[in-house]
Amino acid sequence: MSGQWRGMAARLVADGALTAEWEPVFEGLPRAGFLPDLFWQHHVATGEVEAVDRMRDPRRWREAADSVHPLVTQWDDGEHEGPGRGRVASSSASAPPVVAAMLRDLTVRSGQRVLEIGTGTGWNAALLASRLGAENVTTVEVDTSVAAAARGALERQGLGAVTVVCGDGFQGYPARAPYDRIIVTCGVHTFPRAWWEQCRPGGVIVVPWGTRFTPTEATVALTVAEDGRSASGTFKDLVQFMSLRAQRRAVPEYADYVTTESRDEAERSATTLTLAETIGGEWDSSRLVLGLLVPDCTVVLDEPQEGQRPVWLCSVADDRSWACVLFREDRQHSTVYQYGDRRLWDEVEAAYGWWREQGRPGLGRLGLTVDDDGHHVWVEK
Template sequence: MSIGQRIDQTIREIPPAAQRTPRVLDAMRAVPRHPFIPAYAQALLGPAEIERMIDLDADPDTWWDAVYSDSVIVTQVDDGAGAIKPGADTPTSSASAPSTVADLLGWLNPEPGQRVLEIGTGTGWTAALLSHLVGERGTVTSIEVDATVAEQAAKNLATAGARPHLIVADGAGGCAQRAPYDRVHVTCGIRDVPYAWVEQSRPGAVIVLPYCPGLGNGHGLRLVVMPDATAHGRFTGFAAYMMMRSQRPPTPVRDDGGGRDLTTRIDPRTIAFAAPGALLAMAALTGLQVTYKQQDDQVLLWAMDQDDPGIWTLVVHEPGRAEFEVYELGDRPLWDEVTDAYFRWVSWGEPGRDRFGMTVTPEGQRIWLDDPERGRLA
């Protein structure tokens, strides 16, 4: 199968959606993915993200099939301290699934001649796509925090013939020297939107990022910069990326035995599997880090104070129980806060993700429902 046929096969796997524009799909045809994928990597295949190691030398057919599928390819684990191998479960850099790349680029809608700031170079594939979309009259500045990842991305980009301006730094500070920007494209999960990105963008600029507040899956957020140097926008759909390193949640403090054993009638799966609108409401109203894990027939749900990892709550679902065990460490009733926020969302009529938005100002960010002025949540 030719490269062109493989690319067309990948594009056929991407479900049609308004944000997956013909210009973006044409860029994917013009900028092949394979020069940005290492010979040995961990592929997370399909929506179920089934893990499979791919090795170009040992099994080229599987490698090519994975690279030209709608799958995530993990290229680094443990910030480079560990080796890519079966069972490695702490990915820290990857080539995102083509459908997710197409979504964010479609929401961004970069035009020829524009100045683009990319946060998170990764493999370099998206930087190459952006360079193609803005053309020779445009510029792309791409920032990568990991020097080893940045070095490999530079090699990948040179092989592909793309020439963005590459910087090794924490992307939270942007790059004021090359501002102002018309577009800001973010390829890492963000909990707190750095105001530097707004400040370095011209009025009318678009900022697209994966908003990952620590509760459930992430959300695509499309902001537009206003003349008063604020930014407003709405949540556009699903988008989950690895967290920006400077915004990763802290490690929970180990149990000191001083916690409280409680029970709840509320099934923790109600929170774990909540709709996107509920997740946004709970994130806005509580500011907590909430994760869950399915383990045989159990569902384990953790809630943690992101400013004090010594305050956390564990709730356990076991089949057949009328009440579920709750263990709380610290003096903050996290489970009550989460469930109160969930039922508040229910009382609003269970609004969907597209009814929520965000405003970013020099003082910080706030999430709102329906109206930026009257619907403020946090």
């Protein structure tokens, strides 16, 4: 174990992300033991992605492996080749602080059985197996090559008794149910019934949950009700995970929404809200709140041009409603154009007003309940 990894583990303990029970497990299983020779380091602060090749620069590879940054390990569902950046990141090794916090929120106890959705490199499954016993861990991965690589890494670590399944994690894995805990390592905006049905009453499900509004998500720890028909809990931390493949956030095509007719018929108005206080902050809970309150809508932020920044809101339902706000931070008002059955910016303003009236509740006061009727968001007083 490198001194860099040991030092990071100590910092995570000091920050409260890594609990005392997880500290020796974390220290004993560095992320480096589960990584391929070539990966891409994602610098969260800048958004830049850097290829790191073990064969070319082993020192840099180890430094990145033991860093706090998330690492992309596959692009474009395995179709991408070479050291360049692909189009869509499709598998990764999550940032250690996020991994530690989610394991903390899972509140596992000795002897419990855990289902993981999204095996990835196998590192998270290995941490669970080291703490609970490999025979108590089942992990599901949709990608055949990713599952095979993870299985090999687990065997090299002496944890080959972990059950690695290649399949659709959205269906869970009923063959080994019921589980005491379920942990999901991919972002979702639709919560499948299979997960709470395969978890024991009183069990905990930790999942990065978000909306189609923006990529911003939040982890939530849901406790399964005693009757097994629902699960409920509060949001924990803002995150951005790769989406479950069937739920990837598609960027709308401009031509599908903004036709000559819709441009001519769009209603013009103005808003005093700014981009920064609504949807401009990538790590701001307002993005999550607005997404919860303005359903079936996605946001596209254009590059600034001529002193203004166009922001598009598109309905992902069949109605093709859209809105465009030309934000001007140097003016009191910004111009708004809206078209379709929905007035999407009006919905955003109403949602923002509600959030402000509630005292701008953060994640600790916002909760989620899932049942057969869908998802329900609530605010703790």
